[in-house]
Amino acid sequence: MKLAVDIGGTKIRAGLVSDKEVSAEAVRPTRAHLGAEHLLAALTDLVGEMMTEEVTAIAVASAGVIKDGKVVSATDLLPGWTGTDVAGELAGFGRPVTVLGDVQAHGLGEFAYGAGRGHDSCLTVAVGTGIGGAVITSGGVLAGAHGLAGHIGHVIHPKAAGLACSCGRTGHIEPLASGSGVNQRYLAATGEDIDGRELTRRAEEGDETAGEILYGSAHALGEILGNAANLLDPAIIILSGSMTRSGPKWWTQLREGYENEAMAPARATQLVSGELGDHAPLIGAAWAAERNLQDAY
Secondary structure (H helix, E strand, O other), X not given: OEEEEEEOOOEEEXXXXXXXXXXXXXXXXXOHHHXXXXXXXXXXXXXXXXXXXXXXXXXXXXXXXXXXXXXXXXXXXXXXXXXXXXXXXXXXXXXXXXXXXXXXXXXXXXHHHOOOOOXXXXXXXXXXXXXXXEEEEOOEEOOOOOOOOOOHHHOEXXXXXXXXXOOOOEOEOHHHHOHHHHHHHHHHHHOOOOOHHHHHHHHHOOOHHHHHHHHHHHHHHHHHHHHHHHHHOOOEEEEEOHHHHOOHHHHXXXXXXXXXXXXXXXXXXXXXXXXXXXXXXXXXXXXHHHHXXXXXX
């Protein structure tokens, strides 16, 4: 049994994982604005509360770019998180610690037990508060030389020109097509601060501004995915996160954008919704921890 933890911008989710089953789930608010020291304290407290004799390893899925158990880069969604040695902080619990990016863990979960089952590779893209991605092959996560592989949210799209991204740069797809991005754009256009569910309702009922923002962003994201398919040629593309619940027209525009950019052989690649929901990062992190245990023997 693995004790798995998913560290996001708004909450820390934990659970005891055996294969794809998650039990004793617990959730704590991240309170990211209080800084990395507070977040680490909340993390260690939660792990301590959930630790049992049956736990053979600690598995962590964390926002940010992860390499060798440390956060080498993080956006403004987790202020001060860059440089944190997550594995080192948890080593005192006396269990092997595996740390990987949250979307990497999400992708592994879907690859092993979810929508990616039976495929030899997949591109997983999480479209929620931000946009993250992970490239998974039969050998595991493609991390890249600096742990950056899969960061599709930080690819430039012309429609995002001038939009400020959480990474400190401008023009990336994240501030155009993420949940926080579309909400901010609607606020800027109308002066109304609404959530994603209300934005979707208005778009579906014919609000032109809501529709242009919501469905235009889906089309743009689809174009980015088409270009990614041309580069990576995954067997399947799996999407998860709150934006994937934006209705059939969102998916239609996403697929149209994809087909506009994907080369002919890649147009047959399926774009599907993830199957594991919020449990995917926990399951994927635990799967990675199990493989690390096997490699150690």
